[in-house]
Amino acid sequence: MRPGVDETHDPALTSWVESANADGSDFPLQNLPFAVFRRAGSRQAWRGGVAIGDQVLDLAALQAAGVADGRAAEALALAAGETLNPLMAAGRGHWQALRQALSRLLRAGAVERARLEAALVPQAAAEFTLPAQIGDYTDFYTSVHHATNVGKLFRPDRPLLPNYKWVPIGYHGRTSSIVVSGTAIRRPWGQQMRPDAEQPELAPTRRLDFELELGLFVGPGNALGEPVPVGAAEDQVFGVCLLDDWSARDLQAWEYQPLGPFLAKNFATTISPWVVTLEALAPFRVGAARRPAGDPRPLPYLDSPAAAEVGAVDLQLSVELQTAAMRARGEAGATISRTSWRHAYWTMAQLVAHHSVNGCNLRPGDLLGTGTLSGPTPAEAGALIELSVGGKRPVGLPGGEQRAFLEDGDTVVLRGWCEAPGQRRIGLGECRGTVLPALR
């Protein structure tokens, strides 16, 4: 069941929270993404919240106000606690009921306004934590452009491996080191084999990189041994966040054979606090990227007519880099990449169907990374290793600086948003991290 476009998407709808009606807001009434937050510096329990303009609606306070009933009230109770796992487990019926209720309560003219105003917290006065307890984190490799670009650097003789166009390649990542946007990232040490060195050395990485990804939060999940059919796979996706899969390319090159990336990735993964639901993304669904002539048709367990028609999302993405020098000069970051999720070779339904085809069980709150979402042109690459062609052609920045890889003090900000004719723009907020020097 794919969420459709309904009255909650009507671009004419406005909110009594005025900031939600401003042009360019990531969080108009048509979005309503979820996070877990509390008042910054307080000892409040963490609680669920919904973004509306520059405010967070405190769902614990909203629940106490008793303004919802039926399924919406049930869903609200599940969303009010210190993780969103219970809401994610509840399934699309509850998600839709809560969205409908929130849309009505926050709409201009809502009679409940007076009772809701006390439940608003300015986002600037809030601090955020991870939206869910993440049981398992899987990272995929859904951009054929990324796979080809990076493959050229690691394996010039065979950039794209024979399995790529058949198998939605993925691997398990580390959950303990997933952090929320704003957490500083310590440059990691690790084994490296430098060109022409006789033996490896332990040193701080010299090739620190970001990866522009999206993360999908799993909904109800499946029992061990019971695959999810591709036609039902989107019912397993609660929503989408931004994800920065920080990577140490020198560690990766030396360690990744034969069992895949390990220490090159597991020192940190940053996600945005806001999870934008599939309901909110409904108006921005588009057909899956067209496969070039000669590419194989997906095997039946990965194939569905719906995937071809509306399996993808035109979710636009950008990467901004601000160096310490730019910050000292009071300059904003420079945009160094622009792309869209729509270019992915594999859709979210295919990822879920593939992940579970062997009976592997997904649980509510599990996180599926898309892999770096590089688009078809060089300017759409989602990592410095691609943008700088393996470090050989550093990216130019304002003020004469350039970057082959990240330097200490650099801040990387990922952003995502959706726009379409006749629709209200919605955004994912930002996913931000600043590089700290390595420990001595």
Next chain:
Amino acid sequence: MRPGVDETHDPALTSWVESANADGSDFPLQNLPFAVFRRAGSRQAWRGGVAIGDQVLDLAALQAAGVADGRAAEALALAAGETLNPLMAAGRGHWQALRQALSRLLRAGAVERARLEAALVPQAAAEFTLPAQIGDYTDFYTSVHHATNVGKLFRPDRPLLPNYKWVPIGYHGRTSSIVVSGTAIRRPWGQQMRPDAEQPELAPTRRLDFELELGLFVGPGNALGEPVPVGAAEDQVFGVCLLDDWSARDLQAWEYQPLGPFLAKNFATTISPWVVTLEALAPFRVGAARRPAGDPRPLPYLDSPAAAEVGAVDLQLSVELQTAAMRARGEAGATISRTSWRHAYWTMAQLVAHHSVNGCNLRPGDLLGTGTLSGPTPAEAGALIELSVGGKRPVGLPGGEQRAFLEDGDTVVLRGWCEAPGQRRIGLGECRGTVLPALR
């Protein structure tokens, strides 16, 4: 701090639980491994337990009896709940205090006997669950013999990759599908590229295998960004269990490049219920396997004099295979492999130091698999793919059967134990799984 041999290891000590004194018991007074259990078929809350002979000592009941004090009482409270994570987090001081107390309480002549008898549950009347909530599961590749044997099959031209003798290779596994001994294993479906086929197909695996491993449960853990030095690494290891890393070799061969094994492994991993502590293993410590002349010395972050002297454990291991036909004839399983952990190329301290050198945080209850613990000779191989040389030389079984890979109805039982002159033998119990046919 490596646990030493103390009075709790005295082979002359006996227990008032008579079955613990029987020759060949896995669980004499000198062992005292932990599990999480309840009376089978009951609705009791899961609770910590300690094995003694053929009984489980119920730690929730023991706590209520008020027979411990000081640090031991604190540790007991941490061990009595539905996971052992709190005990694992407490650290070696608490682990040792609880061991001392349990050893005294269960010793022949203990005055507390009458109060403890009511806290004993026959193991045959108990059911077990996972001993901890496992936040992350990492699987290593510590046997150079396994790496070489399997490498020959997957990459005949370069069996052992250049990084092997420098890097304790590891990758992240799936925690959701870790199950306790006795859980049936459903044969998974997956993509396979058969020899000479034009394209891959989706089918039940034809090359289902076990892997003989040990699992290490992590103790207190480290903060994100703060590596654990090799000299302190064993303080992070609470204890050891048996681990069967079920593997679908045809899925693995097709999917594993370039990001490592995924669906070939994540359909199920079985662990034994009992966790044998490093304290119990103290009398069986031996020097790490001698590296062949010409092998490099480990880099300093992986090198310690203690590792060379007593970094390994002479923990003996076996694999038993019972087919459906053998079971129908009332025959026990046949032992198809015998080896020891002592042959591993990397020690547990090296695994912990490597895993955290980039700042990756380990958390209490995390599980580190050793990888298949194949020994130096063909008979010591820990997986069918090695024993049958990639399926080409099936293993002979009693009654004229043979196995290249596992068939439906096969039961695999891993066992582990330690013996040394002048010491009481201790065991890990068993890790058991039976193969169910694939779903239609």
